Amino acid sequence: MNFLAHIYLSGDNDLLKIGNFMADSVHGKRYLDYSGDLQKGILLHRFIDTFTDAHPTYRQSRRRLYEKYGHYAGVIMDIVYDHFLAKNWNSYSEVDLENYAAQFYQSLKDNFELLTPKTQNLLPYMINQNWLVQYASLQGLETILFQMDHRTKNRVHMHEAIVEVQLYYSELEHEFTLFMVELKAQCAIKLYELYEF
Numbered sequence: 001m002n003f004l005a006h007i008y009l010s011g012d013n014d015l016l017k018i019g020n021f022m023a024d025s026v027h028g029k030r031y032l033d034y035s036g037d038l039q040k041g042i043l044l045h046r047f048i049d050t051f052t053d054a055h056p057t058y059r060q061s062r063r064r065l066y067e068k069y070g071h072y073a074g075v076i077m078d079i080v081y082d083h084f085l086a087k088n089w090n091s092y093s094e095v096d097l098e099n100y101a102a103q104f105y106q107s108l109k110d111n112f113e114l115l116t117p118k119t120q121n122l123l124p125y126m127i128n129q130n131w132l133v134q135y136a137s138l139q140g141l142e143t144i145l146f147q148m149d150h151r152t153k154n155r156v157h158m159h160e161a162i163v164e165v166q167l168y169y170s171e172l173e174h175e176f177t178l179f180m181v182e183l184k185a186q187c188a189i190k191l192y193e194l195y196e197f
Contacts, residue, residue, distance in 0.1 A: 001052055001183070002082040004132050006045055007104055008092065009187045014107045016041040018114065020048075025118035038114065040194045047190045048183070052078075057179040064168050069156050076161045079135070079144055083165075084176040086136035092180075101132035138162065 001009070003021060010017040019034065019041020026034070031042040052058050058077070065073035089097040105127045112120060126132075129147075134140035146159040165172065 001048055002078040002135075003126075004082045004135055005078075005085050005183075006048060007132075008085065009048060009184065010041060010044060011191065013037055013041075015111070015114075016044070017104065018108065018111055020045040021108075022116050022119040025116040040191075043194060044187065044190060048187065051183065051186055052179075055179060055182070057175050057182075061172055061175045061179075064172075065161055065164055068164070069158065069161060072152070072156045072158055075148065076145065076158055079141065079148070080161075080165055080172060081176050081179075082135045083138075083141045084173050085180070086133070087173075088177075089136065097133055097136060101130065104132065138166070141165070 006020045006023075007017050010020045015037035019038035021041070023031075023042040023045030026042050031039055034042060053074070058081075061080070062073045062077045065076055069076055085092065086097060089100075093100060095103075108115065108119075108123055108127075112123075115123070129143075131144065134144060142159055142162045145161060149156075149158045152158070
């Protein structure tokens with residue numbers, strides 16, 4: 001799961017969302033440098049990644065890309081799953097995606113000093129290109145994959161995966177929908193554990 005899913009699965013708590021969003025740049029035990037909801041967001045992010053990577057439905061989706069893209073098949077599929085979340089957003093949230101994204105961007109700006117340096121550097125690009133909304137269209141998905149290509153020095157030409165995505169589109173969307181039901185339920189349990197103990 002990529003940015004949009006991680007934020008969405010954090011519920012309505014802004015600091016929890018921020019911790020989850022920036023968790024990829026918090027390594028090892030550095031999460032202990034953060035307190036309260038930020039720390040819980042980082043731990044939730046790690047739980048989501050572990051659950052996703054091990055899940056047979058997600059692995060089935062990823063397998064369709066593995067031969068051509070290798071290790072990057074997982075990176076691509078995380079973004080593709082975000083596409084399906086954004087595309088079907090009204091089934092998951094009562095707040096429309098444009099407003100949801102705008103509120104989250106504002107929350108990041110309001111809490112800028114809490115962000116990791118990597119997240120601070122990323123933020124202007126994310127807001128200017130409106131990544132969270134851009135996920136919703138196939139054209140936006142292709143643009144994001146192209147940008148990922150640039151950041152990884154065009155190692156595997158990730159933007160070409162739009163061909164496989166279109167080829168297996170209905171299967172991938174069905175797999176995402178099934179997987180999301182389980183992931184939401186597991187995240188609810190994890191959040192209960194994080195706030196109970």
